[in-house]
Amino acid sequence: AEGCLSRGMMAVYCGRILRSAGILAVVFAFGCKPRESAVEAGVRDQVLHIASGAEPQSLDPHLVTGSVEMRILNNLFEGLVAMDPVSLEMVPAAAESWSISEDGKIYSFRLRENLKWSNGDTLTANDFLYGMKRVLSPQLGNSYIEYFFSSVTNALAYNRGEFTDFETVGFKAPDNLTFEVHLDQPNPVLLRYMDQPSFFPVHQATIEAHGTIDERGTGWFRPENIVSNGAFSLTDWKVNTVVSLEPNPHYWDRDTVRLTKVHYYPIENTDTQYRAFENGQVHVALHIPLHIITQMEKSRPSNYRNHLLYAIYFYQFNVTKPPLDDPRVRKALSLAIDRKQIVEKVTQGGQQPAFSYVPPRANGYESTAFVSEDLDEAKRLLAEAGFPGGRDFPKVEFIYNTADNHKKIAESIQQMWKSGLGVEIELVNMEWKVFLDRKDSQDYQIARYGWGSETDFGGYLSLFLSDSSGNSSGWSNSKYDELYRESTTLMDHEKRMAVVQEAESILLDELPMMPIYFYTRNYMVDTRLKNWYDTPTDMRALKYMYFEE
DSSP: OOSOOOTTSTTOOTTSOOOOHHHHHHHHHTTOOOOOOHHHHHHHHTEEEEEOOSOOSOOOTTTOOSHHHHHHHHHHOOOSEEEOTTTOOEEESSEEEEEEOTTSOEEEEEEOTTOBOTTSOBOOHHHHHHHHHHHHOTTTOOTTHHHHHTTBTTHHHHHTTSOOOGGGSSEEEEETTEEEEEBSSOOTTHHHHTTSGGGOOOOHHHHHHSSOTTOSSOSTTSTTTOOOOSSEEEEEEETTTEEEEEEOTTOTTGGGOOOSEEEEEOOOOHHHHHHHHHTTSOSEESOOOHHHHHHHHHHOOTTEEEEEEEEEEEEEEOTTSTTTTSHHHHHHHHHTOOHHHIIIIIIOSSOEEOSSSSOTTGGGOOOSOOOOOOHHHHHHHHHHTTOGGGTTOOOEEEEEESOHHHHHHHHHHHHHHHHHHOOOEEEEEEOHHHHHHHHHTTOOSEEEEEEEOOSSGGGGGGGGOTTOTTOOSOOOOHHHHHHHHHHTTOOSHHHHHHHHHHHHHHHHHHOSEEEEEEEEEEEEEOTTEESOOOOTTOOOOGGGOEEOO
């Protein structure tokens, strides 16, 4: 405690070491006590503190690709529909209802009548239309065009510059409260896509006050500028320090919101995150170190959470750079690792070894193609590729964002490749933004990767499409692309799953990526925080959360 003075002693602070029992008696008699922790104050005042990981690269909903950013954006903005945190089914959000035409090609959404932006402006269907025009603008560079918009009439053609009139695209706003999506063919998972940031509306006046509709990095999403439509508003963003949110007073469902503030702290070091939790600085530590996970798995305290995610941890190869342009080399590297040893001896958090790409049981999916582990075969392939015993194999660089877990996994695999194949790799860690920039610009040879939060099995394929801006591997396969596009049109579940299984088998045969394990989320949560659900998507709505003693 600072500034607490005993009556008879000027300028004696409680924090000073006081050796006299008499002085201590005087100090405590006048009520000086240790400063209240952020956690205790937060429970009392409904202020949530979260150690979230990396510094956000951006908070532009139409440009972000990382989970760090999406966790924040899902509470700053709101789409027409949202995912129920328990059932994982799509439920009304900005739209109060919707209907689908008999042929499955027209989705009509009825907006709520009381929708407003965070500055009090009325929000209409035209705001969603403007958002779609911005996302599809050729110069903007949204990473999910092929993924989300392939079946929307003329969406891809407009994005590629084949049409310049946006009225030809299958997004319509017949009136202020109606928004329509017109498709070339039925899409079995359109609604599941529509809770993603790419479908969020943006405030036209704010966008254009800071640049053009398709201009990147203008700063319109900074706290002093941003206008949003979600349950919370962005009030502060100090780089590498904190991102702060407060309830949006104009949100249509504001009476549901009970938290008064939310602070996200970009603490990348997992030990620091855990210490912040233990020291009463945060209520949630989303990433904890491996040695703590090991302890928690044994003792299972009530504030420790562990659950499976629909997500895969893998290493991505840049197939445009030798020697990784040779599929025999990629297969040899994959065959030479021991996935069971990685999850049991390194990660130790209940992860499941990944021998396929699509997570098991994602809306009923089961893989039929798998990678294997065979060191003798790995050596044979490497020799066939011209590197017997690893001889003349160039040193390969592996990049990863700074985190203890990534480092330990990389060191384990580095040793497996060295001892098993005679292959040397150089480990290079970097902060999140630099890592993303290098990966996205294909300035790497091998990079760690995570992909998930999908509840639909087919969505995982989109990352490796030839024309996907998210595909930084350089890999391209026309048959794979064709199968993915076919999967987006099949309404029959079994037929669609068979097509996805065939596409996955191509991916696992050519291996632009090396599956390692399926994620679990291992983290700490204050038990007094209610409605923090253990969801396999790892995305949560703050609007439902509150503290209870």
